[in-house]
Amino acid sequence: MQVLIIDDDEVDFRSTRRMLTETFGAEVTLDWISDWNDATKAFAQSSYDVYLIDYFLGGRTGLELIETCDPSDKPSVFIFLTGHDDRKVDVAATNAGAAGYLVKSDITASTLERTIRYALFMARKKEELRQEMIAVKAAKDIVERQSEMHAKMANDLSATQAKLQTALDSAEESEAKYRNLAQHDLLTELPNRVLFMSQLERMIDNSHRSGKNMALLLLDLDRFKSINDSLGHPVGDRLLMQVARRLTNCIRKTDTVARLGGDEFAVIVTNLQSHEDTAIVAQHIIESLTESFEIEGHEINTSASIGIAVLNEDSNTVDALLKNADAALYKAKGAGRGIYHFFDAALNNQVRTITLLKRELSEALEHHQFFLEYQPQIETATNKVTGVEALVRWQHPTRGRVPPCDFIPTAESTGQIAAMSEWILKEACSQSVVWEAMFGRSIPVAVNLSAIQFKRGRLVETIATILSGTGLPPASLTLEITETVMIHDVDEVEMQLRDLVALGVKIAIDDFGTGYSSLAHLRQLPIDQIKVDRSFVSDMLSNHRDAAVVEAVIALGRNLGVTVVAEGVETIEQMDYLRKMPSIDAQGFFIARPMQPDQCQNWLSKNLRPELEMPAAIPLAHTTGKLRLTP
Numbered sequence: 001m002q003v004l005i006i007d008d009d010e011v012d013f014r015s016t017r018r019m020l021t022e023t024f025g026a027e028v029t030l031d032w033i034s035d036w037n038d039a040t041k042a043f044a045q046s047s048y049d050v051y052l053i054d055y056f057l058g059g060r061t062g063l064e065l066i067e068t069c070d071p072s073d074k075p076s077v078f079i080f081l082t083g084h085d086d087r088k089v090d091v092a093a094t095n096a097g098a099a100g101y102l103v104k105s106d107i108t109a110s111t112l113e114r115t116i117r118y119a120l121f122m123a124r125k126k127e128e129l130r131q132e133m134i135a136v137k138a139a140k141d142i143v144e145r146q147s148e149m150h151a152k153m154a155n156d157l158s159a160t161q162a163k164l165q166t167a168l169d170s171a172e173e174s175e176a177k178y179r180n181l182a183q184h185d186l187l188t189e190l191p192n193r194v195l196f197m198s199q200l201e202r203m204i205d206n207s208h209r210s211g212k213n214m215a216l217l218l219l220d221l222d223r224f225k226s227i228n229d230s231l232g233h234p235v236g237d238r239l240l241m242q243v244a245r246r247l248t249n250c251i252r253k254t255d256t257v258a259r260l261g262g263d264e265f266a267v268i269v270t271n272l273q274s275h276e277d278t279a280i281v282a283q284h285i286i287e288s289l290t291e292s293f294e295i296e297g298h299e300i301n302t303s304a305s306i307g308i309a310v311l312n313e314d315s316n317t318v319d320a321l322l323k324n325a326d327a328a329l330y331k332a333k334g335a336g337r338g339i340y341h342f343f344d345a346a347l348n349n350q351v352r353t354i355t356l357l358k359r360e361l362s363e364a365l366e367h368h369q370f371f372l373e374y375q376p377q378i379e380t381a382t383n384k385v386t387g388v389e390a391l392v393r394w395q396h397p398t399r400g401r402v403p404p405c406d407f408i409p410t411a412e413s414t415g416q417i418a419a420m421s422e423w424i425l426k427e428a429c430s431q432s433v434v435w436e437a438m439f440g441r442s443i444p445v446a447v448n449l450s451a452i453q454f455k456r457g458r459l460v461e462t463i464a465t466i467l468s469g470t471g472l473p474p475a476s477l478t479l480e481i482t483e484t485v486m487i488h489d490v491d492e493v494e495m496q497l498r499d500l501v502a503l504g505v506k507i508a509i510d511d512f513g514t515g516y517s518s519l520a521h522l523r524q525l526p527i528d529q530i531k532v533d534r535s536f537v538s539d540m541l542s543n544h545r546d547a548a549v550v551e552a553v554i555a556l557g558r559n560l561g562v563t564v565v566a567e568g569v570e571t572i573e574q575m576d577y578l579r580k581m582p583s584i585d586a587q588g589f590f591i592a593r594p595m596q597p598d599q600c601q602n603w604l605s606k607n608l609r610p611e612l613e614m615p616a617a618i619p620l621a622h623t624t625g626k627l628r629l630t631p
């Protein structure tokens with residue numbers, strides 16, 4: 001250990017040296033400086049382990065000495081020795097970095113030794129910490145440098161990644177374009193035959209799986225060749241492009257249209273509810289293509305022939321569907337232009353009839369071809385008129401009068417029944433209001449409803465609107481429903497019936513005994529009347545079973561507190577038989593046939609005479625000859 005003693009007093013120096021050699025022995029080598037200038041030089045060199053500095057050096061102080069050197073060159077261990085114990089100096093010395101401040105008079109060898117050793121220990125520790133700090137800082141610098149490097153690397157990588165992504169995108173785009181080219185028709189951009197075949201196969205599979213109907217339509221433009229020849233290929237090409245656009249507009253997103261080549265297109269329609277749906281699509285396509293095209297100043301008129309094959313046992317593969325649709329197309333072309341043809345002959349007829357009927361029904365409503373006839377109902381015991389049933393008729397412009405059984409089922413299946421029924425209800429209610437005013441008593445009217453009306457639409461609201469619109473008291477309207485309504489959701493039907501009853505209208509079960517009879521439902525539903533079907537009435541005199549049914553229904557009606565009407569009473573014998581029953585109303589040709597309003601009015605005016613409304617079998621006045629009641 002090398003120690004420098006800076007002291008201007010030799011006696012003090014000797015004393016200090018003695019104490020040091022006493023305690024440190026050979027461990028220590030000593031130098032002594034007494035002059036201020038030498039001291040500043042030695043101090044600046046900082047080559048000693050320990051500096052023992054006399055605080056008062058001539059006129060100067062140890063603190064001044066320390067200030068002469070650069071702070072970074074300051075010795076690590078310096079201890080002030082002083083003649084005076086001065087607290088202020090002590091604090092200043094410590095602040096300046098002194099490891100100790102010893103009062104000379106108090107110094108002993110051991111305090112000096114302890115102070116030096118402790119100062120050295122602390123210096124070492126400090127040095128170690130400093131080294132650690134340096135190491136940490138170096139590590140930190142390295143990390144920071146690496147982070148910078150990593151950030152740069154990350155940036156570079158991002159840039160590279162972006163470049164690669166762009167390259168990949170354009171590669172994929174080219175691939176997609178290439179694939180698109182391979183699977184699409186260049187001119188119309190529709191799927192070509194290759195893609196169409198795979199789509200057809202997929203759609204057949206889907207249909208088999210879902211159980212939903214699908215159909216293939218093959219389509220050929222009428223007169224395309226002559227257009228091409230006369231106006232040139234560029235015009236022909238433009239026409240094909242426009243045809244493709246119109247075809248695409250005719251189909252749903254889930255369906256497919258493809259160009260198979262030349263003027264031949266194919267359409268795959270899926271998820272069909274009925275075959276009529278296919279016919280509707282085909283008709284729509286034909287109508288759309290029949291509208292003229294405007295190309296390069298030419299007005300071009302064309303149309304299409306369509307062959308249709310529906311997925312079924314005869315056509316359940318790609319090949320069979322194509323072959324059969326093609327055969328149907330051939331027939332369509334042979335039968336004239338601008339028409340569609342189903343491969344299946346029976347289907348073709350059926351669809352054609354229904355489609356035609358559907359169109360005619362729409363026209364019938366528009367052109368007021370429907371009208372109502374009214375058939376009276378009476379109380380058998382008194383001949384009192386209880387009301388009339390409204391029955392719809394269709395005066396077809398070419399076929400003449402069409403019975404309801406020939407068009408109601410189609411109107412039901414197409415949903416047209418709702419609009420029809422609305423008209424019927426309005427008409428019947430208005431008529432009843434007119435008669436009530438005319439005869440000074442209510443002429444209740446019964447209107448038939450279809451079961452389907454309970455499923456679709458807003459039956460209750462419609463009827464409420466009609467009642468308030470016509471001013472008919474709700475109690476004067478009976479709605480006839482058949483047992484088939486119960487096939488549908490009975491709870492739903494019941495809810496609507498209750499709403500109707502709440503309006504004040506009456507409910508009758510029509511054709512009772514022919515349909516899905518459930519006594520439980522009969523009890524559950526709010527019914528006012530049961531109409532025994534004609535078939536029981538017509539045979540009740542010859543067939544005791546039918547008679548038993550009629551009697552049982554009468555008993556049932558009585559127990560349920562509802563009126564019973566026998567339908568289809570045609571003879572006096574039947575009438576007499578019914579009159580013997582406890583209480584039953586009747587309707588049938590024997591009383592009156594369904595009549596046009598003026599005829600019925602006539603009938604009513606003759607049969608509503610108050611004297612007739614008493615308990616006796618008084619003859620009814622017939623307006624139509626033949627059926628005459630004998631007293």
Ligand code: C2E
Nearest residue numbers: 391392403404405424448449450568569570587588589594
């Ligand atoms: P329905 O409601 O049972 O109507 C009674 C049918 O029996 C009527 O046939 C009527 O002409 C016929 N009829 C009445 N008395 C006799 C008779 O003594 N002998 C025979 N053989 N027949 C008689 P129509 O008018 O052909 O109606 C048939 C069915 O069509 C009706 O049966 C009803 O279910 C339905 N229908 C009629 N009009 C409408 C309507 O406006 N809406 C709805 N949804 N269905 C209606």
Ligand code: MG
Nearest residue numbers: 389448480510
């Ligand atoms: Mg009826």
Ligand code: MG
Nearest residue numbers: 510511531567
């Ligand atoms: Mg009936």
